Amino acid sequence: MRRLLLWVVAPLLALMLLVAGALAVLLGTQPGARWALDLGLDFVPGEVRYEALEGSLFSGIRLEGVHYQHPALELGLDRLEVALAWPALWQERSVRITRLLGDGLRLRLLAAADTAVDVDVDAGADADAPSPVLEEIPQSAEAAWETLGLQAPTGLKLPLPLRIAVDEARIRDLLLETADGPLLRLDALQLAGSAGAQHLDITHLEILASGNRVVLEAQIDTQLDVDLVIAAPRLSGLLPDVDGHLALALEIHGPLAEPQLRLRGQLRDLTRADLRLSGLFLDLDVGIDPQRPFAVDIRLDELVAGSALSVPSAHLQGIGLAEEHQLSLDVRSNQGDVSLRLTGGLASGPSWQGMVDRLDISQALAGDWTLREPAVLALNRVAARLEDLCLMQADARLCVMAQGTYTGEGMVRVDLDDYPLQPWAPDVELPEHVDDRISASAEIRRGDELIAQLNVEFLQQGTLSGRVALQPRLDGETELDGDLQLALDDLSVLALLVPDLRDTHGRLSGDLKLSGLLSRPELGGELQLQEGRMRIPEAGIEVTDIQLSLCQCEQNTLELTGSARSGEGELRLNGNLRLTPDGQLPISLQVQGENFELLRRPDIEAHVSPDLDLLIIGRRIIVNGSVDVPRALVALAQLPPQAVGVSRDEIIIDDDTEVADPLLIVARVRAGLGDDVRISGYGLDARLTGDLAIHESPGVPLRLFGEILVAEGRYKAYGQDLTVERGMVIFQGPPDNPGLNIRAFREVPAHNVTVGIELTGTAAEPRSRLFSSPPTSETDTLSLLVTGRPLSGAGEGDADALVQAIAVLGIERGGFITDRMGQELGLDEFRIDTGTDLESAALVMGRYLSPRLLLRYSVGLFDAVNTVMLQYALTRSLSLETASSSEAQSMDLIYRLER
Incomplete structure (x- = not known):
């Protein structure tokens, strides 16, 4: 029996000694630490490398030159020290980090990518219990969530404790980057705290960056206790692209279901690229408890975003209780002014029920709009609703109604009645029979598909209606289905859209179809302009018999044909517009004509016979062909004899008006002068002939090649x-x-x-x-x-x-x-004195009245100023000179030194 017991106990003792030895090697030696670390890295998605390892799992390990590569991010660390309290694994079922030190952390965020880690939850409670993430209030926080599981690429599943504690963590010199450049730079980060399934305890979190300091202390379980303080006198030390001063204090306390938030802060002298903000001041005291105070005071001073937006002031105020309060917003900007007031309160659910009882909008072109009557506004955790918000401007009315859910389903409807277009073009005079008021309605619905509808009535005899539906597919594409109908029997509206046109007439009709995919749309149908006529005062011409047609004769191609007459000539237009997958929409045009009257003004008349090919792709325009000028008359205006020309040194300083991106024009055009091209003015009366080749390219000055001949002419002078x-x-x-x-x-x-x-x-x-x-x-x-x-x-x-x-x-x-x-x-003197330039040239005539006295008379050749001058020689080197004209008188004592 003793021998049998010895045979059983001896192997067990040997096995225990072997396990103890293995654990000693694993926990207490550097090779054991290296083997355990390499094994653990197999469960990490991506590639991890390190240059050196010191220490053991029992005493702590130190890594040098750590590099981590993943499709979503890159991480580099000069030095990392980690020490764990191993007894906590079996005593507390938690990972306790007693020391974590790091230097030189570089984290670069790349594109988003899927990880190879599967995370699941092994809950001690009922698996069918609702997730606290999806609940309004996490009532399931008492569920005993114990472990997380990490699924490694090998298929092995390791249970890991859910609770983690950090006694001390310090990282120095931290840089967070994106593909666009540096995002965040920190001098040091310190952390102590713990986290579990039911609580988060941040004992102390402190961030230091170039004199800026962020401190956070928080406890989150069934109660919320959060204190955050930010003192950032130099934001540029924290955010590389931002400068300014930030001071902020945030407190959140109370039950998890009904916390109270207190926020105070100010942001001054913020600059980022072309964004400037003088000041932003925050003072909030809000909560969910219906009986708690509700106070909001947010003020903005001098916000400038480039040249497009300037907001001198904006002020949001709220006062009352959570269950009954008032919010008001006043904004003043270069784009317009807005004054808004809401009244309402929080209700069970939670939800917010209230009214929009004041809304005033003032804009330079759109005019002044005022709320007709209060409108209902309701919000809850799943949906929002706005009922019949109507604005008035004299006889015009604008109404908006909207409702939807936060998942994306909903509907928006906008109605506009009797809105005048004249303020948008005040210098345009419309015919008496034309009413410039417009009415329109638009509706957008989103459910399984997105549907937009539009109906417009304008100028009494015009209508525009359309519908577009977008249907997502399982393959990620979106199908298009839509149509657009247009009928306009009076084109006077063109004078509003294009102020250089006058007396526009004609009939415009169209029936267009939209189909295909959102990435590859297809447009069909036809658009026609008939019996068109218009006057162009700047050119002095009237264009008549305008006929235009746009139709889809081939798939993904729109054909354009048209013609027009001016004077005794005609112009013809043929072309196409192709719908390409890259969205460039290249336009190809052929312009031909004979004797088309292009200009009829007092200073110039011109008839042209073009034969041009144009290709338009975005801002690029390629022109080839010829333009013959069979008849033209150029009458040069004669300047008055004493007119003063503009100096060549004069510089015109324009305002700071934004200039649109220039067109990129490539032109190879031949211009030919016909038998009836004449020029008159400045004493010249001539008939011209000749040919010119016109070359133009982006970034290269215009070039002309060829010659202009005077076939016959006379010059009077x-x-x-x-x-x-x-x-x-x-x-x-x-x-x-x-x-x-x-x-x-x-x-x-x-x-x-x-x-x-x-x-x-x-x-x-x-x-x-x-x-x-x-x-x-x-x-x-x-x-x-x-x-x-x-x-x-x-x-x-x-x-x-x-x-x-x-x-x-x-x-x-x-x-x-x-x-x-x-x-x-x-005469003793008879010469031309050109002075500094030709414009100051003068004819000087002089005669000696005595050996010492010279009389001069000067006549300006171009300014017609007459001057009488006397010069008297006092000595050989000293003389006295006087001059008198209609503009000035002078007397000079002149000393001459000859060398």
Whole structure:
């Protein structure tokens, strides 16, 4: 018997010693800790790596260079120390962390992804009991939830204690990032507390970040006791993209079913990108207990969001008890003002029942709207309802009714009656028979499918109705089914939509169908405009016989055809619009016509015969083809003799108006001038011909190639009539600096001579040269050209015209000519003083009255200012000069030093 007992006890003792040894190795050695850690990491989704491990499971382990990779996030940690109180596992059935220290934590959030961990609950109570998450009040909190289960990839299921306690946790240098950049940066985080199935106890949570401090203490079970304090004088140290000052204190106390919240705080000088907030002040004391006080005071000062929104002030106030209180909201902004008041209270359920008893809206274009009568508003934990909220503006009425659940089902209906459109276009005058009031109704329903309906009545003879239904499918796609009907017998409304149009007439009708999928919609049906007519005052034309048709002749393609007349010509339009999966909606157009009157204004008349192909994709426009101009008349306005031009140094400073994104135009167009293109003005009367190639590309200045010829023309200047023998303006790129090759002449029968001028070079640097046949001197050639007489026969009144011609035309050897003219006139000085620029040029004539006294007379060539000057030489280096004109008088003492 003893031997039998020995055979039984001995193996048991050996097994116990073996287990004890294994536990000692597992808990007390570094290899055991490494083996246990690697085994545990098999249950973690994603990839975990560490560079070094020290310590044991019994004394605590230290990891260096921890890296965790998962499709949803990346984590890096320079150092991590963890120590556990192992007796708590079997004594308290909890995980107790006595020490958790970390340095250099980097957490980067990526895209959302499904994890490989399945979490289930092993409840000691009835499995059919309702979940506290779904209950209004967690009455099942007394259920004995004990364990969570983690399902590892190997299929092994390990029961883990639900309760966890942390005696000390400190993490230094923590950075939270997203794919867009840094989100949160902390210097240190400290935590102590515990959590179980029925309670959460945060003994102390403290966050430090660049002088900012957040402290949280909370106990949550059947009672709520939460205290949160935030002191953030430098928000930029906590949130990298935000700056400002935040001070906040939050207290939540009371039963879990009826907590009371107290919140006080202020946010000052907040800036983030183009968002600026001067101040936000919070003071709330609210709760669910019907007999507890209800007080709300939230004030906002100076909110600016870019250039679109500016809110100087907003104020939300509430006062009363939870079961009976009043809320009022007043907002002032650049988009309009709103004043709202609600009265009501909390009821069982819980729910909120009340009335909207004041609503005033004021907006620059929409006008002033006032609530007609109080409207019922009701909210509970599953649904919301607003009954017949109606606003009035004179005879106009706007009513809204809505109801729905928080799961997405519901309905919204909007009715608008007798609303005038005239305030939106105050400068447009509508015909007397046209009523600008509009009435409309819209309804949106959402259940198994989303349905939207619209009905509009406007301008007495116009109607618009439509319906769209969206039906989700199991494969994630959404089916479309809709239609739109339009009938408008009076197009006067276009004058409201496009203020540059006047006297718009015609009939517009349409019946459109929408089908397919939301990702690939298909549009069918037809839209027609018939007997259209309109006047465009800016162009001075009236377009008649407008016919347009838009229909679906092929799948996913809309065909556009149309025609119009202006003057004696016609314009035709053909094109298509394709519905593509990427939503670009490319538009292809062909524009053709003959002798279409494009402009009829006092300064210009033009008829065009286009043959253009256009492709429009978003903001990109590609144009190819030609435009012939068979007939045009350009009448250049003649400036008054003493008109002052705009200085080249003048800079126009515009306001800060937002400029829309420019169109990206690629153009290759040939422009041809026909046989009846004339230009007149500034003494020129000419008929032009020629061809130009117009090239335009995004980011590249407009370029012109080709030449414009003067087929015949005359030029009148200085009382004389010149014939244009040859005229060529040559473009080789920049449109503002073409090459010049012009030759004009006149015959002088009295002297049997032909004189003229040749102009070459470029518009920026022209060169001119005089010629005569038979040859004469340069001075006589100029005099014959300008006055019809040689210089010896020119009178005193001709001098101004001669000098002005030299200044304007920039004639070669102009100085020699003026010297010769001075000799002929018997003057000691006869020159052109150009000053700083051509506009200040003046003709200066002078004669010595004595060896020391010089009399000068100056005449402005362009400003017509006459000046008399006297210069008296006191010594060889010192002189006294006086000047007198209609604009100023002066006296100067001048000292000259010659070197």
